[in-house]
Amino acid sequence: MPTTRQVSLASRPETAVLPENFMMLDAATPPLGDGDVLVRHIYMSVDPYMRGLMNDGGVAYAAGFEIGKPLFGRVIGEVAESRNADFREGDFVYGMLDWAEWSVAKGGESLRRVDPALAPLSYFLGTLGFPGLTAYVGMMLIGKPKEGETVYVSAASGAVGQVAGQLARIAGARVVGSAGSDEKVRFITGECGFHDGFNYRIAPTVLEALRLHCSDGIDVIFENVGGENLDAVLAHANPFARIAVCGMISQYNLAEPYHLRHVKEVVSKRLNMQGFVVRDHAHLIEQFIEETAGHIADGRMAVAEDVMNGLDNAPAAFIGMLAGENFGKRVIQVGQDPNAF
Numbered sequence: 001m002p003t004t005r006q007v008s009l010a011s012r013p014e015t016a017v018l019p020e021n022f023m024m025l026d027a028a029t030p031p032l033g034d035g036d037v038l039v040r041h042i043y044m045s046v047d048p049y050m051r052g053l054m055n056d057g058g059v060a061y062a063a064g065f066e067i068g069k070p071l072f073g074r075v076i077g078e079v080a081e082s083r084n085a086d087f088r089e090g091d092f093v094y095g096m097l098d099w100a101e102w103s104v105a106k107g108g109e110s111l112r113r114v115d116p117a118l119a120p121l122s123y124f125l126g127t128l129g130f131p132g133l134t135a136y137v138g139m140m141l142i143g144k145p146k147e148g149e150t151v152y153v154s155a156a157s158g159a160v161g162q163v164a165g166q167l168a169r170i171a172g173a174r175v176v177g178s179a180g181s182d183e184k185v186r187f188i189t190g191e192c193g194f195h196d197g198f199n200y201r202i203a204p205t206v207l208e209a210l211r212l213h214c215s216d217g218i219d220v221i222f223e224n225v226g227g228e229n230l231d232a233v234l235a236h237a238n239p240f241a242r243i244a245v246c247g248m249i250s251q252y253n254l255a256e257p258y259h260l261r262h263v264k265e266v267v268s269k270r271l272n273m274q275g276f277v278v279r280d281h282a283h284l285i286e287q288f289i290e291e292t293a294g295h296i297a298d299g300r301m302a303v304a305e306d307v308m309n310g311l312d313n314a315p316a317a318f319i320g321m322l323a324g325e326n327f328g329k330r331v332i333q334v335g336q337d338p339n340a341f
Helices: 121-125 130-143 161-170 182-189 206-213 228-236 278-297 311-322
Strands: 003-009 022-028 037-045 072-082 092-098 102-105 150-153 174-179 196-199 218-223 237-245 272-275 305-309 329-333
Touching: 003 311, 022 311, 037 092, 037 121, 072 102, 072 121, 092 102, 092 121, 121 305, 121 329, 130 161, 130 218, 130 237, 130 278, 150 161, 161 174, 161 182, 161 218, 161 278, 174 182, 174 206, 182 196, 196 206, 206 228, 218 228, 228 237, 305 311, 311 329
Parallel strands: 150 174, 150 218, 174 196, 218 237, 237 272, 305 329
Antiparallel strands: 003 022, 037 072, 037 102, 037 329, 072 092
16 A cells, blocks of 8 residues: 555644644555545645634534644545445546545545546536535525626635636626636636626725626625625625625634624615535535536636645645635646546
8 A cells, every 4th residue: 555645734723824734744545445445636625614624623514624634625536446346446536535645435435436528637626526516506596696687706716706606697697706816807707707897905995896896786696705795795785685605715814703884784685695505415416517517518617727736735725725816726736637638
């Protein structure tokens, strides 16, 4: 069995995540038992929800990372050896595995095969993976955009936001997005087909930007940011607007959270604001992949990825993603992709 490089949790961050919260280790891969699968990692995902798992106790819906043990997340890999009848050597698989070069999936648990003929393998960590499914659940099951409505997506160039906005556009809505650079705004209004967008870093305030770019108010909001952005959304939303609350990335590293000033608008405007966790909808993933792969193949959906090479760069990639440095879905390439051109 191969020796594997691993990224483990050295300490819990007090506010912002720092390089010293991680440590690199070399470990022996455990021997395979009946039903086990040895996976060579190719791509590994870093996602905002992982910040909550670094805290003591994790989050309400998932146990956290343990100090001294490898972090874990979504991985695309190739089966190197299998003692499981459901998986063969050479299969490409997706699963929740360690931040490492190799993993043993005990009993094949969490693994599912992916078809490299549908799309590049890395897409199954972003647009065709759970970030894409997150966008689908929030936008189509909660937001339910209608033709002619105005939809606003925050963090719109990210892995989730870019898909959410494009799904709303395909549904016939007018879509406005915010992003953290002019380049990102050009991407969402160009390749992704958003009708308008703004750079929140240079706007006087988010509320003023929303008044300018969503002059008729907002009917559907896909909320990724929280804080000032959510406050502005509440102030500018139309009566009976639907707000799908996906994340609060602006709040994850704060010792003192932002206090909403316009929360009373939830009552006065009769807003429907619903938080959600994608794992509750995991049974929809195959249906989602088939539908969304069709959108990509037909040119109706663009994809932006931000691929960094090497497991040793995973901590920096994660920290940078939390700071908004990524352009599209941030992915770590851990090993060779035999399907890459």
